[in-house]
Amino acid sequence: MEKRVIKNTTLEVAPINFGGNVFGWTLDEAQSFGILDAFAAQGFNFIDTADTYAWWVNGKGGQSETIIGNWLKAKGQRDKFVIATKVGSQTKEHPNDVSKKHILKSVDESLARLQTDYIDLYYTHFDDEVTPIEETMSAYEQIVKAGKVRYIAASNVSPSRLKESFAVAEQNGWAKYVALQPHYNLLEREKFETEYASLAQQYNLSVFPYWSLAAGFLTGKYRSQEDLAKSVRGGGVSKYLTPQGFAVLAALDQVAEKHQTQPATVALAWLLAQPLVTAPIVSATSQNQLKTLFDAPLLRLDAQDLALLDGASQTK
Structure with missing residues (x-):
């Protein structure tokens, strides 16, 4: 499988990032x-998590990193995988926090759960918008110099704070963000395209969209209010049961039928066709769902396909 290089790094990743x-x-x-x-057996090597996953189950998180750490230990091939995790997100007990104290404490806890000496990509998950940028970036510089983290990245950081982060890092000769993880998919285009795309170009950032399938809506699984009960995640997609949401599903169905594939595969292939996107983040809970992920990098959408999807998904 053809790998993609994360910009400004030596990391090579397959074009699907497992959530x-x-x-x-x-x-x-x-x-x-x-x-x-199964994911690794197909040549995929990029895994994304966060220190707070799944806090909504136990109030504090840590389960996802623990499971990945146990798996990495069992595999015994740490160097074959690119592991991304995050810091700063709130839980039931703590608010968003990107203070130096919190970052230095959290990185050690993540390393312990992941059972590794280093994290390949370490994200600001949610900016608290209070901590001085200098404090946050100096903490990252410290853990990069210590070898605990190879590269840093940003997720939910405002455009102004993102620009300030680069200015501070440049002024001090510190580590800079190499990637951006935005909310971006066929039904969530406006914010990224109007506020962040130019910054991704300006700072030469790799882009790893989260909620690539709009919490599962773009699989076509949810087409009515009754369908929302099909999954514990169903409630999160009710906002997409709109004329535009149905128009996007119709376009996905048409392109999927043309290529004899699944709507989810088409939705991921659309992201992969966007010039700024390096690898969409997407989850799977079954072998059938995994196949839709595996097929996405193989699907080449033509100009007609892209025009149809773009027309249905453009903000009116």
Whole structure:
């Protein structure tokens, strides 16, 4: 499989980034191992998690990193995988926090759960918008110099704070963000395209969209209010049961039928066709769902396909 280089790094990743939020939530450890084994067997090597996954189950998180750490130990091939995790997100007990104290404490806890000496990509998960940028970036510089983290990245950081982060890092000769993880998919285009795309270009950032399938809506599984009960995640997609949401599903169905594939595969292929996107983040909880992920990098959408999808998904 052709790998893609994360910009400004030596990291090479397959073009699908597995979202580890399902580990310890909708998948137990044994089920998670099965999914990860199948993912790795197909040549995929990029796994995304966070220190707080799945806090909504136990109030504090840590389950996903623990499961991935146990799997990495069992595999014994740490150097074959690119592991991304995050810091700063709130739980039931703590608010968002990117203070130096919290980062230095959290990175050691993540390393312990992941059973590794280093994290390949370490994200600001949610900016607290209070901590001085200098404090946050100096903490990252410290853990990069210590070898605990290879590269840093940003997720939910405002455009202004993102620009300030680069200015501070440049002024001090510190580590800079190399990637951006935005909310971006066929139904969530406007914010990224109007506020962040130019910054990704300006700072030469790799882009790893989260919620690539709009919490599962773009699989076509949810087409009515009654369908929302099909999954514990169903409630999160009710906002997409709109004329535009149905128009996007119709376009996905048409392109999927043309290529004899699944709507989810088409939705991921659309992201992969976007010039700024390096690898969409997406989860799977079954072998059938994994196949839709595996097929996405193989699907080449033509100009007609892209025009149809773009027309249905553009903000009116």
